[in-house]
Amino acid sequence: xxxxxxxxxxxxxxxxxxxxxxxxxxxxxxxxxxxxxxxxxxxxxxxxxxxxxxxxxxxxxxxxxxxxxxxxxxxxxxxxxxxxxxxxxxxxxxxxxxxxxxxxxxxxxxxxxxxxxxxxxxxxxxxxxxxxxxxxxxxxxxxxxxxxxxxxxxxxxxxxxxxxxxxxxxxxxxxxxxxxxxxxxxxxxxxxxxxxxxxxxxxxxxxxxxxxxxxxxxxxxxxxxxxxxxxxxxxxxxxxxxxxxxxxxxxxxxxxxxxxxxxxxxxxxxxxxxxxxxxxxxxxxxxxxxxxxxxxxxxxxxxxxxxxxxxxxxxxxxxxxxxxxxxxxxxxxxxx
Amino acid sequence: xxxxxxxxxxxxxxxxxxxxxxxxxxxxxxxxxxxxxxxxxxxxxxxxxxxxxxxxxxxxxxxxxxxxxxxxxxxxxxxxxxxxxxxxxxxxxxxxxxxxxxxxxxxxxxxxxxxxxxxxxxxxxxxxxxxxxxxxxxxxxxxxxxxxxxxxxxxxxxxxxxxxxxxxxxxxxxxxxxxxxxxxxxxxxxxxxxxxxxxxxxxxxxxxxxxxxxxxxxxxxxxxxxxxxxxxxxxxxxxxxxxxxxxxxxxxxxxxxxxxxxxxxxxxxxxxxxxxxxxxxxxxxxxxxxxxxxxxxxxxxxxxxxxxxxxxxxxxxxxxxxxxxxxxxxxxxxxx
DNA sequence: CGCCTAAGGTTGTACGTATAACTTCGGTTT
DNA sequence: AAACCGAAGTTATACGTACAACCTTAGGCG
Numbered sequence: 001x002x003x004x005x006x007x008x009x010x011x012x013x014x015x016x017x018x019x020x021x022x023x024x025x026x027x028x029x030x031x032x033x034x035x036x037x038x039x040x041x042x043x044x045x046x047x048x049x050x051x052x053x054x055x056x057x058x059x060x061x062x063x064x065x066x067x068x069x070x071x072x073x074x075x076x077x078x079x080x081x082x083x084x085x086x087x088x089x090x091x092x093x094x095x096x097x098x099x100x101x102x103x104x105x106x107x108x109x110x111x112x113x114x115x116x117x118x119x120x121x122x123x124x125x126x127x128x129x130x131x132x133x134x135x136x137x138x139x140x141x142x143x144x145x146x147x148x149x150x151x152x153x154x155x156x157x158x159x160x161x162x163x164x165x166x167x168x169x170x171x172x173x174x175x176x177x178x179x180x181x182x183x184x185x186x187x188x189x190x191x192x193x194x195x196x197x198x199x200x201x202x203x204x205x206x207x208x209x210x211x212x213x214x215x216x217x218x219x220x221x222x223x224x225x226x227x228x229x230x231x232x233x234x235x236x237x238x239x240x241x242x243x244x245x246x247x248x249x250x251x252x253x254x255x256x257x258x259x260x261x262x263x264x265x266x267x268x269x270x271x272x273x274x275x276x277x278x279x280x281x282x283x284x285x286x287x288x289x290x291x292x293x294x295x296x297x298x299x300x301x302x303x304x305x306x307x308x309x310x311x312x313x314x315x316x317x318x319x320x321x322x323x324x325x326x327x328x329x330x331x332x333x334x335x336x
Numbered sequence: 337x338x339x340x341x342x343x344x345x346x347x348x349x350x351x352x353x354x355x356x357x358x359x360x361x362x363x364x365x366x367x368x369x370x371x372x373x374x375x376x377x378x379x380x381x382x383x384x385x386x387x388x389x390x391x392x393x394x395x396x397x398x399x400x401x402x403x404x405x406x407x408x409x410x411x412x413x414x415x416x417x418x419x420x421x422x423x424x425x426x427x428x429x430x431x432x433x434x435x436x437x438x439x440x441x442x443x444x445x446x447x448x449x450x451x452x453x454x455x456x457x458x459x460x461x462x463x464x465x466x467x468x469x470x471x472x473x474x475x476x477x478x479x480x481x482x483x484x485x486x487x488x489x490x491x492x493x494x495x496x497x498x499x500x501x502x503x504x505x506x507x508x509x510x511x512x513x514x515x516x517x518x519x520x521x522x523x524x525x526x527x528x529x530x531x532x533x534x535x536x537x538x539x540x541x542x543x544x545x546x547x548x549x550x551x552x553x554x555x556x557x558x559x560x561x562x563x564x565x566x567x568x569x570x571x572x573x574x575x576x577x578x579x580x581x582x583x584x585x586x587x588x589x590x591x592x593x594x595x596x597x598x599x600x601x602x603x604x605x606x607x608x609x610x611x612x613x614x615x616x617x618x619x620x621x622x623x624x625x626x627x628x629x630x631x632x633x634x635x636x637x638x639x640x641x642x643x644x645x646x647x648x649x650x651x652x653x654x655x656x657x658x659x660x661x662x663x664x665x666x667x668x669x670x671x672x
Numbered sequence: 673c674g675c676c677t678a679a680g681g682t683t684g685t686a687c688g689t690a691t692a693a694c695t696t697c698g699g700t701t702t
Numbered sequence: 703a704a705a706c707c708g709a710a711g712t713t714a715t716a717c718g719t720a721c722a723a724c725c726t727t728a729g730g731c732g
Contacts, residue, residue, distance in 0.1 A: 007479070009718055020682050025720055037680065057458040058397035059718035062687050067394065077419030078617070086413065087440065102438045104423065122393040142390070143343070225621045255621040262623060281414070282618060285561045285591040287598060345688055356712050361690055373710060395688035398717050 008051040017047035024048070028055070066124050069099045070308060072301075073128040075192075077104055078224070079252065079280055082129070084297025085149070085304070089127060092305040098124075100305075125312055127304045130194045145311045149304050150196040160311055162303045165321035166196055166277070167203040169293035170247075172326035173275050174207035176291070177245045180334045182273060183214050186235055186243035188228060188253045191220040200249055200277070217243060221253060228256020229263075236264055236272075244273065244335035251276035251283050254290055254331075269333035279327060288330035295324055344387040353383035360384070364391070402460050405435045406644060408637075409464040413440055414560070415588065415616055418465070420633025421485070421640070425463060428641040434460075436641075441465075461648055463640045466530045481647040485640050486532040496647055498639045501657035502532055502613070503539040505629035506583075508662035509611050510543035512627070513581045516670045518609060519550050522571055522579035524564060524589045527556040536585055536613070553579060557589060564592025565599075572600055572608075580609065580671035587612035587619050590626055590667075605669035615663060624666035631660055 010028070014021040019040060026032040027044040036044075047053075061067045072089055074082040090100045101123075125145035140146065146159040153161045177185070187204055190197045201218070208214040217238070221231035228248070236242060248254040254276035258268060266272045268288055276283060276292035283290040300322055307317035346364070350357040355376060362368040363380040372380075383389075397403045408425055410418040426436045437459070461481035476482065482495040489497045513521070523540055526533045537554070544550040553574075557567035564584070572578060584590040590612035594604060602608045604624055612619060612628035619626040636658055643653035 010720095011718080021719085022682065022684095022721075023680090026681095029720070031721085034678085035680065040680080056398070056718050058394050058403065059687090060720080061394035061458075062392070062398050062689090062717090063719045063721085065687070077413055077422065078416045080414045083413030083419075083440075086438075090440075099437075101435075102422075104419075104426075122397075225617050252617070258623070259621065281561050281588070282621065285595065285618065285622070287594070287623065346690095347688080357689085358691075358712065358714095359710090361688095362711095365690070367691085368710095370708085371710065376710080392688050395717090396690080398687090398719090399689045399691090401717070 007056070008053045009056065010053070013044065013048045013051055013053050016051060017044045019044060028053075061122055067122045068097055069101055069123055070125045070127060070305075071101050071103055071123050072304075073103045073126065075104070075130050077102075079278065079282075081278055081280065081295065081297050085129070085301035088298035088301025088303075089305040090301075091298075092302045092309070096309055098305075098309075125308045127308055130192075130196060145308060147304055147308045147311060147317070149300065150194075152195040155195075160307050160317045162300070162307050162317070163321045164196075164295055164300060165323055166293075166295075167199050168321075169277060169295075169324040169326065170200050170203040171207055172324075173247055173277075173293060174204060176326060176328060177247070177273060177275070177332065178207075178211055178214075180273070180332060182245040182335050183211075184241055184243045184245070185214065185216040186232075186246045187216055187218045188232055188235070188246055188248040188257060189218055189220050190223045190249040190253065191227075192223060197249055204247060221256065223250060223252055225252050225255045225259070228253040229259045232257040232260035233263055236260060236266070245332070246272060246274045248274065248276045251278040251280045251290060251292055254292065255282055255286060258286055269331050270336060273332040273335070275332060283327075283329070286331075291329045291332040292327055293324050294327050296322065343392070344389045345392065346389070349380065349384045349387055349389050352387060353380045355380060364389075397458055403458045404433055405437055405459055406461045406463060406641075407437050407439055407459050408640075409439045409441050409462065411441050411466050413438075415614070415618075417614055417616065417631065417633050421465070421637035424634035424637025424639075425641040426637075427634075428638045428645070432645055434641075434645075461644045463644055466528075466532060481644060483640055483644045483647060483653070485636065486530075488531040491531075496643050496653045498636070498643050498653075499657045500532075500631055500636060501659055502629075502631075503535050504657075505613060505631075505660040505662065506536050506539040507543055508660075509583055509613075509629060510540060512662060512664060513583070513609060513611070513668065514543075514547055514550075516581075516609070516668060518581040518671050519547075520577055520579045520581070521550070521552040522568075522582045523552055523554045524568055524571070524582055524584040524593060525554055525556050526559045526585040526589065527563075528559060533585055540583060557592065559586060559588055561588050561591045561595070564589040565595045568593040568596035569599055572596060572602070581668070582608060582610045584610065584612045587614040587616045587626060587628055590628065591618055591622060594622055605667050606672060609668040609671070611668060619663075619665070622667075627665045627668040628663055629660050630663050632658065 010024045011021045014024045023036055024044050026035055027041045028048060032041050070093065072086055077083060086102055093100045123144060127147045127149060129149040140157055148156045148159050148161045150163055151161050189201060208216055217235060219231045219235035221228040246257050248257055254274050257274050261268055261272055268274055276290050279292045279294035283292045303322060310317040346360045347357045350360045359372055360380050362371055363377045364384060368377050406429065408422055413419060422438055429436045459480060463483045463485060465485040466487065476493055484492045484495050484497045486499055487497050525537060544552055553571060555567045555571035557564040582593050584593055590610050593610050597604055597608055604610055612626050615628045615630035619628050639658060646653040
């Protein structure tokens with residue numbers, strides 16, 4: 001067809017099948033039982049197939065007042081962690097006929113941007129991870145159903161929250177290192193104001209406070225391999241007795257610590273034990289392989305999406321944190 | 337307001353400002369010059385602000401027949417490479433009032449899925465990376481403007497293509513290793529049918545064929561650190577003279593090669609030189625730091641989006657491949 | 673025989689927006 | 703004084719869909 005620049009509409013299908021547009025809508029919307037005969041329905045389906053008909057989603061969205069699209073706000077896509085969250089969320093979404101639009105949040109691609117400016121798509125709800133308070137109130141202003149990931153249940157303005165049991169993960173790390181005999185620690189903390197990192201710090205302090213003779217130094221670094229190197233290097237070469245174990249807020253910081261250790265001539269795990277959080281592919285690529293807290297990112301995303309679906313259907317979302325698991329590899333050993 | 341469950345429409349704004357809905361549309365659409373007085377316009381803007389008015393995008397999309405949303409199809413988000421592509425594309429898109437929806441393609445989240453089933457959003461165009469031929473024809477069937485990334489210019493069914501000059505990158509790698517004195521190579525190739533990897537293989541063979549006394553073995557591995565280890569290990573311990581340099585199709589394969597080398601007791605770069613492609617954060621985290629071809633992912637995404645905008649506006653997209661640059665680090669040295 | 677009902681449709685309308693086409697009116701030009 | 707004009711709006715309509723409400727016909731039943 002020479003002109004065929006415009007896509008066929010349900011009316012075109014109706015004409016081709018010799019029925020009304022309403023009949024087409026009924027048949028393709030699977031609401032035709034007892035309203036349209038089987039033979040007519042088949043004729044409609046065939047016409048739709050022949051014309052390559054695709055419903056106009058903008059029209060459908062307008063008519064139905066919903067879009068079956070949700071927004072997933074993530075801080076970054078620089079590791080596979082949030083990719084996993086997305087994958088899990090998208091899978092559950094697809095099972096329920098929803099789509100997921102990804103928005104790497106302000107810190108990622110520029111300051112103080114409005115997620116909705118970029119997400120041109122009309123939205124039914126939002127899943128937001130580690131979101132700043134002001135951006136959060138902005139979203140709340142939209143009165144959109146909202147689920148917060150890894151965020152303070154007390155400070156989420158009543159939004160549903162889905163959290164990893166990161167406190168338990170840090171507890172496992174602390175117990176592991178304490179039982180190996182470590183007493184002097186460096187906490188290499190993510191230099192980001194986020195609840196999930198506050199929890200790590202609090203839990204670590206609480207666990208170490210239970211054991212006499214422990215001490216912990218804290219250093220902060222931006223979450224990236226390169227960013228961690230300088231911070232770890234200076235913390236490890238500071239005056240006073242050197243820590244025998246470095247507890248890192250995530251695997252990237254741990255990778256930076258490896259590099260700092262190499263520069264200082266420290267051997268892992270002989271001179272220094274190192275732990276991470278995330279269990280990225282990076283963790284097993286490093287030498288020695290990293291002892292780290294495994295987070296199930298996809299499960300996290302699935303739970304987030306399920307919680308949002310619950311909110312959308314006015315059901316109460318399941319509660320309970322998602323369990324995490326310390327994986328002991330070769331980067332931790334008793335102190336010499 | 338107790339009921340306020342429905343969002344305000346332009347008609348509500350009109351009523352609040354004491355004007356017609358058309359006037360609201362004109363003012364907020366910035367088309368009011370010479371049609372509405374400055375004082376009235378200000379009154380409308382104020383009413384819109386007070387009510388927290390947000391235009392209904394579904395309605396706008398329906399009316400305008402376009403959505404200012406494009407789909408970015410990527411094979412995976414497991415490294416920061418495609419995250420960078422997305423970031424670049426999203427930035428350019430935002431500058432032009434477009435949004436980008438991400439779709440990790442079939443291989444990533446399940447076989448033979450239809451991108452459009454998941455992307456509920458109505459689309460103006462598609463940027464697709466490394467796409468299978470059948471999925472491509474499916475998209476072409478949609479008659480949507482399409483730009484292909486890293487894909488065979490000859491086999492893209494007339495779609496615009498934007499490519500990294502990966503052949504030049506491989507040429508730089510080959511020249512670097514040859515000039516160091518290497519003659520026996522292992523090509524650790526990505527086990528994925530994709531044009532960009534075919535180019536690597538072809539170019540490598542062509543460059544080595546120019547120099548007498550060279551030989552190259554090829555091993556294939558799935559693109560992941562773990563996937564590469566076994567493949568590299570067996571290729572490096574196969575009978576015959578051991579290669580002195582491993583040319584990997586990407587950095588993840590190189591990381592796997594490091595691991596294989598450790599298992600075989602081979603020291604890098606003394607016993608074995610290794611190169612990658614991508615320049616991920618991983619590359620400088622490894623010990624020794626990896627010599628690799630730096631790809632500018634964000635620039636790639638920007639070019640892709642610009643090309644799509646050109647297609648949408650019936651302009652001819654810029655041509656010319658995006659330059660890449662070999663970064664020489666510590667994983668390559670003369671053979672012993 | 674008249675009435676009711678179910679099957680198999682059709683007609684009409686609303687969702688919220690953008691914009692083309694029309695109106696009104698005070699002032700200017702001829 | 704008639705004709706015109708620009709400013710400042712308004713009215714009406716269409717985009718494509720989903721669905722409520724209506725219509726028509728044939729058959730069953732009291």
